[in-house]
Amino acid sequence: MTPHMSGKPDDDAPYRSGELALPVARMRQAGHHAVDLVVERLQNVADEPPHAAAGPAELETLLHEPLPEQGSDLISLLERLAQDVLPLGIRFDHPRCFAFVPTTGNYPAALADLLSAAFLSVPGAWLVGSGPTRIELTTIAWLRELLGLPDGWGGLFVSGGSLANLTALAAARDHHLAGDLAGARLYCSTQAHPSIARAAHLLGLDRAQLTALEPDRAQRLDPRALTARIEADRVAGLRPFAVVATLGTTSTGAIDPLAELTAICRRHRMWLHIDGAHGAALALTSRGSHLREALGRADSLTIDPHKWLFQPYEAGCVLVRAPELLKNTFGMARHHLDAGYLHPAQAQGDEINLDDYGPQQSRGLRALKLWLSLKTFGAAAFRRAVDHGLRLADHAAARINDHPELVLVTGPGVGILTFRYRPPGTATTDPQALDRLQHTISRTVCATGQAMILTTRVQGRIVLRMCTINPATTPTDIDTALDLVLQAGRTQLPM
Structure with missing residues (x-):
């Protein structure tokens, strides 16, 4: 073995010669310290502001450094990351962070990421990861049960809603268009997530082939406008093939009329994809049980466990009524060039290769986070947590209506x-002055370090927006945030 340039004995060096490894005692010490940092953060997240930022120049000074030719002490590096780097950004699990769609994560899920990384778990080919694959298949089955989907639905975990939407629409394209994109038309509301437009672009559709219709007054995709446009396009010789319905728009949480859109798609022999990245979790609860029939009649569904199922990033999921259609699009055999080395990894008998069902071959075990969380806490705890977020929104609405x-x-x-x-x-x-006032109030509230409320646009006007899904948030947190809004608004008067 080549001796260390520093001349130190192996046990004193951060890394031993010829190996990317640490002494066992040092690994345990660093691991214990990392767990302590995680637990401390989870215990104390509410003690810090919901957002911490640093400017580009400050961060460049802090983090732009030469390539380290020699190693450093791991514990010191972990401490530096936990203190100076990772906290910079939105603390989505802060009980008064109401921005975007916050996520909370949970401790078992964090441990799941640690274990899956350490075991190099790859639920791609059965040969490569049979245990991880079975975990993912089981977790998909649990999601199917939680959402009330019929037997036969399947899918896989992906990075998030964007890739889930792309995966589902790729299957829709191949199933309905058979490789010919001429005259193809995809429909959604202007309130749909931007990932729909990006998916259309990546699938080879030009911007004119994505029809984004203006919503109704409730910010939902209008079935009458959709029907009129589909029928006009058919008369013009075009080829409508899919509709994207949104279950919980990002701006307002609107739910498109799923039953009516299903009927339209059945009548016109089109694919219905439901983007429920956030809102599909509503179906877990008694309040959302009416959604289950509509979900089961769709062709595909997106849900992001890293939203309202309280998982760390990344954890998205695409579910399909006929999973074999995913394999028709993504199956490795369809796309082999000269890859004889992959032949030993082909599925045998009743084995399942999940890399046949989506765009990734090298896949992390994202499902383990949700599996371990559900096993630790139980599905009932998740239902209670989703219900809690609904009650918080009701409380906020009541407070707003009363003022x-x-x-x-x-x-x-x-x-x-x-x-x-x-x-x-x-x-x-x-x-316009009122629009500017809402922006100012948002910035003022965020600057207090006590809450984070951002803005969006509804029917052309700027509004303040709250997403209340954190299980750690209390009605008092809602009241505090609204009081901050009132204080910020009053400080701007007279205008």
């Missing part, structure tokens, strides 16, 4: 609501 300076714009749907601050009296009625 003369606040106006509820869109009521609570899937743990999301929007509202505006309205100055008392006749301080201003100028729409």
